[in-house]
Amino acid sequence: MSIYKNESLKRYTDDLSARMPAPGGGSAASLNACLGASLISMVVNFTLGKPKYARHEKELKEILAASEKLKEQFLEMVDLDVEAYRSKNIRDSLHVVFMLARLCFEGIKLCPPLINKGNRNLISDVACAAILLEGALASAYFNVEINLKTLNDNKLSGKIRKELSVKLKKARALRHKTEEKIGKIIRG
Numbered sequence: 001m002s003i004y005k006n007e008s009l010k011r012y013t014d015d016l017s018a019r020m021p022a023p024g025g026g027s028a029a030s031l032n033a034c035l036g037a038s039l040i041s042m043v044v045n046f047t048l049g050k051p052k053y054a055r056h057e058k059e060l061k062e063i064l065a066a067s068e069k070l071k072e073q074f075l076e077m078v079d080l081d082v083e084a085y086r087s088k089n090i091r092d093s094l095h096v097v098f099m100l101a102r103l104c105f106e107g108i109k110l111c112p113p114l115i116n117k118g119n120r121n122l123i124s125d126v127a128c129a130a131i132l133l134e135g136a137l138a139s140a141y142f143n144v145e146i147n148l149k150t151l152n153d154n155k156l157s158g159k160i161r162k163e164l165s166v167k168l169k170k171a172r173a174l175r176h177k178t179e180e181k182i183g184k185i186i187r188g
Contacts (some may be wrong), residue, residue: 003079012078026081026097029139033104035073036132040067040110040123047119056117063110070107074136094147097140098160104137105167106122111178117186127182134175141168 004023009139012031017021043156044064053060069152077100086093111130141164149158 003082004077005075022085022088024085025139026100027078029073029136029143030077030081030100032073032132032139033100033107033136034078035072036136037067037071037107039129040107040114040131041071043114043118043122043125044121050119051073053117053119059113060117063113067110068108070103070161071105085110090147090151094144094151097143097147101137101140101144101164101167104133104140105171108133108137108171108174112174115178115181121186123182127179130175130178137168137171
């Protein structure tokens with residue numbers, strides 16, 4: 001069921017800011033992640049076909065395929081999070097934001113290769129993508145936490161917290177490394 005996927009951003013943001021229980025943080029994080037994946041695709045699309053980057057074409061096409069798949073998944077999650085919340089099923093809500101966090105981690109890993117293999121004119125967009133994806137992962141993490149608290153399943157909670165703690169730490173390091181390298185390139 002498509003609630004927002006085919007609607008205007010204005011409708012989405014109006015509903016997000018209204019006194020409505022959903023959309024909320026998980027859905028907004030999904031949109032944020034979708035924007036990050038879209039930026040990765042844009043950078044690759046502006047790089048492919050340029051002679052300067054021809055030796056990286058195979059890897060760039062793989063990155064593009066991955067970012068396009070993630071973009072579609074994230075866009076679906078904008079609505080899936082709303083549906084899960086409205087269903088009042090904590091496990092469904094938990095599943096959506098947990099998967100979102102996992103996918104954000106996969107997305108942010110696409111950024112570092114673009115520092116040297118992507119179109120230099122779009123290097124700041126790679127940094128923006130990393131920031132959006134890490135931010136979406138952190139947002140998903142907090143949504144997972146609140147759902148775990150409500151679920152009250154210590155065994156499951158421990159397993160999920162351990163996985164996400166590692167992913168969040170690695171994502172933050174990837175973002176920092178990406179920002180640092182791109183900052184040096186931009187400043188010359």
